[in-house]
Every structure is written in C-alpha cells, then in structure tokens.
Amino acid sequence: PTELCMPGPRLTWHRPTSLARLLQLKAEHPYAKLVVGNTEVGIEMKFKAAQYPVVVSPAAVPELNQLEATDKGVEIGAAVTLTNLMKYFKHLIATRPAHETSSCCAVVNQLRWFAGNQIRNVSALGGNIVTGSPISDLNPVWMASERGCRDVPAANFFLGYRTVDMKPDEILLKVTLPFTRKYEYVKEFKQAPRREDDIAIVNAGMRIRMEQDNQTGGWVVAEAAMAYGGVAAKAVRADQTCAALVGKSLDQGTLGECLRLVQKDVAISDNAPGGRVEYRRALVASFLFKFFVHVANMLE
Ligand code: FAD
Secondary structure, eight states, rough: OOOOOEEOOOOOOEEEHHHHHHHHHHHOOOTOOOOOSSHHHHHHHSSOOOOOSSEEETTTOGGGOEEEEEEEEEEEEETOOOHHHHHHHHHHHHHGGGGGGGHHHHHHHHHEEEEEHHHOOOOOOHHHHHHHHHTSSHHHHHHOOOOOOOOOHHHHEETTTEEESSSSSSSOOOEEEEOOOOOOOEEEEEEESSSSOOOOEEEEEEEEEEEOOOOTTTTEEEEEEEEESSSSOOOOOHHHHHHBBTTTOHHHHHHHHHHHHHHHOOOOOOOOOOOHHHHHHHHHHHHHHHHHHHHHHHHH
16 A cells, blocks of 8 residues: 545545554644544544544554464554454464463453444454543453553553543554463453443453462462453452452352452442442442353363
C-alpha cells in the first residue's frame, strides 16, 4: 500500500505505511484519532456529536498488524482484528503444548460471545483496550494475565471510566500475552442478558498457578490474579482475594474465605450505577466458585 492523505471539509484521513510516519502524525496532531473498526468512534460521532478533524488509519502499518509467537508469548499488534486474533489463537491452541495456551483458550472463548461476526471482522484489539470500557469483555482477561510496551502492565493501564494511561501523542503498539506454564490456568467469564451479540452485565478474567506442596504432596496455590468488569467505573482486580489464596489448597475453607473477601475487593454499593446490584454481587461470587471448580477439575 502507498501512503494516503484524503482531506475533506470536516476531517482529513491519513493512512501512513510505517510506524515512524504514524508517530510523526500523532506528534503533529496529538488529538488525531486512530481508527480501525470504527465501532466505537462511529458511535461517538453519530450519536454523541463528537468531532475528530484528523483521523489516522493504522491498517497499513506492519508493526500494528503483526501476530507472532515468541519465547515470551504472543505479540499482538493493536490493529489486529478480533476475527484474525481468534483464528491465530485457535492455530496456537492446535499446535502448541496444551499447558501453554490456557490464556489463548480464555480469549477465544470470550471472543465467541463478543458482539457478532460483523463487529469482530472489523474491530481491533487496540480499540477495545484504549476505549477502557468498564464492560470490555477482554480487558479483565488481559489484567488477569498480568505481565501484559512503555511496557505498561494491563492491570495499571485502566485509570477510570473510559480513561486509560496514555498521553495524547502516544499510541497502543501491541499487547504481549505470555504463554501459560504447567499447572497455570486462565479462564474467562461473561454474563449478559442474551448469549449472542450482547454487552456484559458482569465479566471476569482469572488466572491461577498451582504447585505441589513439598511436605504433603497436595496442590496449593502459587500465584493468583483476578479481574472483574461491569462492577465499577473500570475493571477491578480482586487483590485481597488473590493474596489470601497463595499457599492454600482449594478446599471448602479457602472457598468460604475467598467468597467473603471478593465481596470486599469488588464492592458494589447499593446505589451503584447500572442497578441489578444483588444480581451482580451474586455473579461475582458465582464466577469465583466456577473458577474453583474448573481448576479442581483440571488437576484431577
Ligand atoms: P475504533 O472505534 O476504531 O477505536 C476506538 C478507540 O480506540 C478510539 O478512541 C481510537 O482512537 C482508539 N484506538 C484504536 N486503536 C488505537 C491504537 N493502536 N492506539 C491508540 N488508540 C487507539 N465490546 C466488548 O467488549 N464486548 C462486546 O460484546 C461488544 N459488543 C459490541 C457490539 C456492538 C454492536 C458494537 C457497536 C460494539 C461492541 N463492543 C463490544 C465494543 C467494540 O466493538 C470494541 O470496543 C472494539 O474492539 C473496538 O475496536 P474498533 O477497532 O472498532 O475501535
């Protein structure tokens, strides 16, 4: 492709063909909008009267469209569409050792219920992350996967309601999703009013790594991370719950303690925006319970 610039009466559209040129455009026009699928920006312009005089398409910038498995994990360019992401992850799941691809499975499963084909075919990973929506179906999964370039861990990237840690002249280049290790499990959760093509009431991403206790030989938790969406202005991590898990076995006592702590970590006040408070609290607990059962089954 060649570089394009199409000036119009209300906006000018740029299509750079290198990362250097993209960054130069962003430096010249810090408030320029990067647009891939337009499934968020289009709504802002049509229904919220937003005006973006400079629009930049990263579709022809190779670095933003790369999909590559490295020693560390999978590198996903921010302009990769959700459909292409899903296809590539399915390929990794089929070709790599099963224990490495638990996070890939979680992403594929979550994408199955993310919007519909039309949206997934055009919309990109970067647009979903940068929008910073509290009900993004993928952000809790990235947050639970942690070790997630400036290298910003996904867990610290979301600052508030639709606000992310990015300066106007910065772009999201790529996401690195680490391969999981042996006895490390990642799982996605989403409850929406209907299964197909609907936004979440509550969603979550959870990761745990188990190890065998030297003395007893039983399984105990070595690491845990959990993030919930749809419960506050941004996706939140259940850090106290995860800290309490470390060193414990997945028994009834640990479950009871975690169910108590998760309601503190993910406190939904009685008058929380979005309503359905009791239901959402129940979903928070129920996802945790389901994750316990899932991990126990994996260890059998
Ligand atoms: P765009 O609209 O092109 O961009 C969105 C924002 O991200 C803009 O501010 C843009 O400037 C910025 N941006 C994009 N790429 C970069 C980059 N590389 N660097 C810096 N900034 C960047 N979301 C869910 O989580 N779950 C759902 O089930 C779901 N269902 C949907 C159903 C419908 C009908 C619609 C319209 C949307 C739905 N969404 C859902 C939300 C939306 O589809 C996603 O957020 C999508 O991934 C956005 O990608 P995009 O390429 O279309 O973003």
